[in-house]
Every structure is written in C-alpha cells, then in structure tokens.
Amino acid sequence: MKILHVIPGLSPALGGPPQVALNLVKSLRDLGVDAEIATTNFDHPHPLDVPLNQRVDYTFGSDSSDSVPVWFLPFNPPALKEFIFSKALTDWCWKHIPNYNVLDNHYLFSYAPTCAAAIARWHRTPYTVRVMGQLTPWALAQSRLKKQLYSTLIERHNLNAAAAIHCTTHQEAAEVRHFGIKAPTVTLPLGVHAPAPNPEARSQLRAQYQISTDTPVILFLSRLHYKKRPELLLQTLHQLKQQNYQFHLLIAGTGEPDYVQQLKQSTASLGLTDNVSFTGLVLGAEKDRLLQGSDLFVLPSYSENFGIAVAEALICGLPVVITPGIQIASDVATAEAGLVVEGAEKPLGEAIAQLITSPKLRQELGERGRDFAKSQYSWCTIAQNLIPAYETIAKQKRRPCLDI
Structure with a gap:
C-alpha cells in the first residue's frame, strides 16, 4: 500500500x-x-x-x-x-x-x-x-x-x-x-512525542533568559497570529502585574514581521518589558527545554481544531490554561489536566494567578496531563x-x- x-x-x-x-x-x-x-x-x-x-x-x-x-x-x-x-x-x-x-x-x-x-x-x-x-x-x-x-x-x-x-x-x-x-x-x-527528560531544563531556561529561580515562567508557544490572542494575554498580565504578582512570560513563535513588532510595542506600552521575552521560532532541543523548563502554558486562542501545542505541553507535564475554542478543551477539563476559562481578562487572570501561586496545583495538573497525553496522543x-x-x-x- x-x-x-x-x-x-x-x-x-x-x-x-x-x-x-x-x-x-x-x-x-x-x-x-x-x-x-x-x-x-x-x-x-x-x-x-x-x-x-x-x-x-x-x-x-x-x-x-x-x-x-x-x-x-x-x-x-x-x-x-x-x-x-x-x-x-x-x-x-x-x-x-x-x-x-x-x-x-x-x-x-x-x-x-x-x-x-x-x-x-x-x-x-x-x-x-x-x-x-x-x-x-x-x-x-x-x-x-x-x-x-x-x-x-x-x-x-x-x-x-x-x-x-x-x-x-x-x-x-x-x-x-x-x-x-x-x-x-x-x-x-x-x-505528540514525549521528549527525552531534561532534569536541567528549569535551571537552563532561567539562566538563558536571566529569570530568577523563584519567578514562575509562563509559556506561550504558538504561531504569532491574532487568532491566538497574545494581546489578550499581555493585557491580562499587565493587570496581574498591577496586583504585584510575579511572573515572566516567554512568547515562543514567529509570525508576520509587522504583527510581531506590534506585539513588542504593546509589551513596552504595558510596562511589561522586564517581564516578557520573545524567543522567536523554537525547534528541537530548544523547544523541548522551553516545555520542560516552564511552569505553566497559556493559549487563549479564539479557535483551534485540535491544539497541537497544548498536547505538547501536556505530555511534558506542563499545566495548561486554555479557552473553549480549542477543541481538546473538553478533554483537558475531563482529565483535570488544566484550567479551561473564557477568553476574557478577568477569568484568564484568575486562572493564571491560581497557578503561579500554587506549585502544588501545578504539579497535580501536570502529572494528570502527562498521563492523559501519553494514553491518548x-x-x-x-x-x-x-x-x-x-x-x-x-x-x-x-x-x-x-x-x-
């Protein structure tokens, strides 16, 4: 055949x-x-x-x-x-x-x-x-x-x-x-494929992007497109920073140059320059390090037929915050592998705040997500x-x- x-x-x-x-x-x-x-x-x-x-x-x-x-x-x-x-x-x-x-x-x-x-x-x-x-x-x-x-x-x-x-x-x-x-x-x-475990991923990631060891790292990994709503994530994190939450966001991906520049300008205008790093396109070992070294994954997309980046985060044991427009959202919710919230600043901010302040919850969600992804994906x-x-x-x- x-x-x-x-x-x-x-x-x-x-x-x-x-x-x-x-x-x-x-x-x-x-x-x-x-x-x-x-x-x-x-x-x-x-x-x-x-x-x-x-x-x-x-x-x-x-x-x-x-x-x-x-x-x-x-x-x-x-x-x-x-x-x-x-x-x-x-x-x-x-x-x-x-x-x-x-x-x-x-x-x-x-x-x-x-x-x-x-x-x-x-x-x-x-x-x-x-x-x-x-x-x-x-x-x-x-x-x-x-x-x-x-x-x-x-x-x-x-x-x-x-x-x-x-x-x-x-x-x-x-x-x-x-x-x-x-x-x-x-x-x-x-x-998705489970990458080879890298016990040093967390320390390597923080050294690479000069992030302190006690600052939670949020990962946005996707093609940079307005459908994925990175602007909503930036606005939400601006509000969390105003409430004195500690975090560092890694925006990993590429897109149209004008749109990427617009995102960088928004980051600066929201006072998030010290809290956000744009990694550009990541592949191979660098991508694996991001997935294994971050603390949580966020994708507030309008629509995803599946959400391959979400599945990649799950299989790496990374707890996820996603929106209902991602079609595996119901599976994530049923498996209790992440938080599914409406795509608006208030619910998104509450979910992120809940995870960045609770290492125990992140670990529980991450373990369930890894088991679920290995069995289904x-x-x-x-x-x-x-x-x-x-x-x-x-x-x-x-x-x-x-x-x-």
Missing part, C-alpha cells in the same frame, strides 16, 4: 499542520506503510533551501532518524497566504498520482490539496481530506466572501467526493456535517488506527462507510 500526503508547504511559518504531516508519515513508515509527502518549497521570506523536483529524505527533528521522503516542488510567487500556487506541483500530480493507492490531503482553501483532489478524481485514485480547523465558525468568518465563493465553486465538491474526511475531534466531525458534507468521517486525534497508536481505514479505501476505490 502506497500513501501520498499532500500539503501546501512544510515551512514552520505555516504553524502546526506541517508537523502533523511529518510526524504522521514517519509513524506510518515505522509501521511498514510506504508513505511520503508532496509539497512546495514555500517559506517566508525566502523559499526553503531544499532539492527540488526529486524525492529527498527530509530531516525535521532533533534526531537524524526523524526523516521522511518528500517531493519538494517549486511554488510560484507571490504566495497568497496558504493558497501557494505551484504549476510544477500540478504537473507532478498528473504524472505521479496514479502510482499511489490513497492520497491524504492536508488543509482546505489551498491550491496543493485542491489540485491533488481534482487530479485524483480524474485518475480514480481515492483520497481523504484533513480539514485542519478550517470549518470552525471562527475560521469560516475570516475572508468570508472568498471562502464562500471557493466553497461553492470547488471545496464542497472536493469534500463530498472524498473517500473520508479526517477529523481530530467529534466537534470537528459535527462541523463537517454542519457544512453540508456527506462524505464519511474518520475521527482520530493528533499525536501517541503517534504510533494514531497511525495504527489509521492504517485499516487506508486499507479499506484502497481496496474499495470508492467511498466506504467509515464513520468512526
């Missing part, structure tokens, strides 16, 4: 979806499935420095064994957000898609998966689609008219013709149905559960009854 994953790009600037594709393909290959990726060389401000128009072993983790086969095709500038047109990818899909048993398309409203789905239908190759949170009410409200037109002309047909729609939560499956899609759904969470388990769906689709070569 040969599986092709199609995604607009693997740039860290595209947030969590590239990590999903890379980790899932690696886990499938570890289980004996011949899986690979077709994508573009998109990155910002310059394209990825990778070999083009050939299959390469692409290393994406801190370990050299973290590599998967990828076909990088050149994109055609200018890239319009995640749409990322590529004539080369179009030509490649026409030639190579018949060689695969199943396509697994990542993302909506984007050229690569849209193109791959249309060509797959022509060649009668079955495909699945990962909606990646693009059907939440919040996401559909962004660029609403463009998405309505795109949906009417292209996306609804792509989705309804899919062998299955991959959803990460039951809430996302309900959103697929609400969008009017009749194709079967497969509901599986995303996965294993990439190996997720890949094992996905393989039978691929096999059914490949054998039937038509839409099977797969709602699970």
